[in-house]
Amino acid sequence: MKGRTLNYDDDFETCLTLVETARTAKRDEKAKKAMTEGINAQSEVVTLGADFWKDLLAWGRERKRLTPKDQQILEVCASIPRRLPSDLQSRHALDALARMRDQGFGDG
Secondary structure, eight states, rough: OOOOOOOOGGGGGOOOOHHHHHHHHHHHHHHHHHHHHHHHHHHHHHHHHHHHHHHHHHHHHHHHOHHHHHHHHHHHHTTTTTSOHHHHHHHHHHHHHHHHHTTTTEEE
C-alpha cells in the first residue's frame, strides 16, 4: 500500500472541512436535538393535564415510590396551567411516569 499513489480530483479540497467547523456543527446539532426533545416532553406533560399528574402523584405517594425530587416535579405538573414545568422537569416527570407504570400505575 505504501507504494501506491493516490490521485485526487482538482475539486477535492472543496470536500474537506476544518475540524473545528465539524465539531461546531456536531455541537449545534446536539443542542438542537436536546431543545426539540425538551419541547416535546413539555408538550406531552401539558397534554396529559393536571388531573393525570395529580393521580400519579397520589398513587406514588400512597405506595411510597417517589423520591422527594419526583414529588416536587410532579407537584409542578399537577398545578398546570398555573405553573408550567421546564423542559428538564418535563423529562424527569415522564421518566417518573415510566417508572410508575413499570410498578403498576394505570393497571387498574
